[in-house]
Amino acid sequence: MKNLKFLFIALILTSCGTKVNYDYEKSTDFNNYKTYNYFDEMTTGLSELDVKRLIRTMDTKLETMGLVRSNNPDFYIDIQSQEIQSRNNSNVGVGLGGGGGSVGGGVSVGLPIGGNKNTRELVIEFVDDTKTGMFWQAISESSYSPNATPEKREEQFKIVVDKVFSNYPPKSK
Template sequence: MKNLKFLLITLIITSCGTKVNYDYEKTTNFNEYKSYNYFDGMKTGLSELDTKRLISTMDAKLKTMGLIRSDNPDFYIDIQSQDVQNRNNKNVGIGVGGGGGNIGGGISLGLPIGANKNTRELVIEFVDDTKTGMFWQAISESSYNPNDTPEKREDRFKTVIEKVFSTYPPKSE
């Protein structure tokens, strides 16, 4: 019973996590970039309200990192996202069998574990259109509930943005 509780707690903790993959132009001097803005007419794939929440959260985070939003920026930010519904194909098999002599039989039943979950893939790209083009990219994937309250949505964006920018700027090798 203790193992089952531990397994359930671990499953809950890991299912709420945010995975982030990064890529960047290794010759970029990230210290040159002090100001940013967003591309005009950006199609984020989010609702208008969620786009405002995300941009507000990013602005606050970037400000703490010493970057300022400007009408004449050093680089532009592009944001794209898509919602993905993952089917949960994990199941538990229960089998009953019997046999005697040359006769055998069995019954098997698959019981789904958990439910389908919604994930959002969020792509954030930093683009310097005067020099190298795109020089940094983060792709995050996190679970979310489309029926969350505005406060929970904002909290989710804060968590995702903290994770996305936790290793920006990349360390030189």
């Protein structure tokens, strides 16, 4: 019973995690990119305060990776996001079966646990306007609460940014 409790807690923690998908231009030499800045007219889909939190978090992370924010950058960063609300659906199934002279039946009902789940899709793109155009992209999906405190929002952005940049630059295969 004790092991079942730990398994349940682990399942909950992993289901609330951040998922990230990456894509990049194979021919890119990521060593050429040392400075960055953000596009002036980004349509982020975030509130102005959340944009400031996200950029502050990204600047801190990129600085630890050796990248420097510059007015004359090697590449620009574009940020887009959208909120996704998934609904829990109830399911009812009825079955009837038989074999060997006996008949059996069953009913199953799927009950949703919890309410609707709010997730945010965040797209971060690195763009080189002078050469290749977009050369790296990360798309993350993570749960969030629209009523979270500023501290919780900041912490959530830190988790997402750490996960997004955990595979940058991409490893050659």
